[in-house]
Amino acid sequence: MSAGEVHQATDSEYMQRAERLLALLQSDFGVPRATRTVIAVAGESGSGKSVTAIDLAAVLDRAGIRSAIIHQDNYFVRPPRTNHEHRLTDIGSVGPGEVQMDLIGEHMRAFRAGHAAVTAPVVDYPGNRFLTQQLDFTATDVLVVEGTYALFLDDAEIRIFLEATYADSAERRRERDRDPDAPIIATILDIEHRIIAPQAARADIVISRTYDIARRG
DSSP: OOTTSOOOOOOHHHHHHHHHHHHHHHHHHOSSOSSOEEEEEEOSTTSSHHHHHHHHHHHHHHTTOOEEEEEGGGGBSSOHHHHHHHHHHOGGGOSGGGBOHHHHHHHHHHHHTTOSEEEEEEEETTTTEEEEEEEEOTTOOEEEEESTTGGGOTTOSEEEEEOOOHHHHHHHHHHTTOSOOOHHHHHHHHHHHHHHGGGGGGOSEEEOTTOOEEEOO
């Protein structure tokens, strides 16, 4: 989504949480800053990180703080169905190595350096493939980067972590029909949990399972 587009927010409850998050970013972290700022949003699958990123971008835009979003799902090495099939034959592949983290970092640096745009991948779920899109950074103050491994990116200025666990994630994924209800999914979520949960120690802001927002440190 380019900075010039209107970010589509979700329902009012989530928006109220995003407004509280924005208030904390403004009061404690000086957003908007004089220079371009990257905010990383991480959490387990189904934790609400995508909704949080989209709604945060929406309230930033509403406050006159122009934003763009990078979604980690667009940066996987393999498209969704192919990646799932690969996991079935090599469960040890689950983790950050499945994602082009270097490319995300490159696009973050391009944003911070003042580049007008980058050419980025975008997943085509029905086609099980990646296309390309232009991420427009013109007139953008804040770049929100969301994904399961977003806090592994060292040069984000502000880090947000959602505490929902893989047990919560499994239920939410079933509600969304995200994955087949198979034993392999529980195994994958458990592996991801052990990789993702330690990122909480790197967070500046933590959002609890009940969506309470607190500054860390």
